[in-house]
Amino acid sequence: MSPMDTGITLNELVYSLVARIPSGRVMTYGQIAALCGSPRAARIVGGIAHFGSEELPWHRVVNKRGGLAGAFPGGRSAQAQLLEAEGVSVSAESIVGVDSLMWWPPESEEQL
DNA sequence: CGAGTGACCGCAA
DNA sequence: ATTGCGGCCACTC
Known part of the structure; x- marks a missing residue:
């Protein structure tokens, strides 16, 4: 589909x-x-984020390594700060246990 | 309308 | 383990 x-x-x-x-x-x-x-269009997601609405929580979007985005408005520190504010532990420039924090939408939502 | 760029991911050497 | 390259879609010039 x-x-x-x-x-x-x-x-x-x-x-x-x-x-x-x-x-x-x-x-x-x-x-x-x-x-x-x-699955290969991860770049597009990044591009959309750059031109996307600032109302959306892009700071919750990270790369597979748990690393923060490079061109995040304000710098990686700002994104890390936002994540920690939500209870996400961030070490250096990578999220701690990002695999455990990986969120997945309901299968019903996948059919959107 | 055509070409270039981009906040990435996965594999091969 | 690290480095290099291809691939995808949308947006901008």
């Missing part, structure tokens, strides 16, 4: 997913891209 079939674009789906990430939880670019139907 492709997002295009539903008439929704990848970026729209990314917005929905990011907006639904609960506090204290994080998602990886690859994970979001995979949910969109393009």
Whole structure:
């Protein structure tokens, strides 16, 4: 199934997913891209984030290594600060136990 | 409308 | 273990 079939674009789906990430939880670019139907389109997620709405919790979006985004507005420190404020432990520039904090949306939501 | 860039991921050497 | 390259979609010039 492709997002295009539903008439929704990848970026729209990314917005929905990011907006639904609960506090204290994080998602990886690859994970979001995979949910969109393009596991190799992690780059697009990053690009969308750069041009996306600032209202969305992009600070909860990190890379597979648990590392923070490089061009986050304010710097990685700002993103780390936001994550720690939500109860996420951040060591240096990587999240501690990011795999445990990996959040996954309900299967029903995948059909969006 | 065409080309370039991008907050990444995964594999091969 | 580290380094290098390809791939995908959307946005900007």
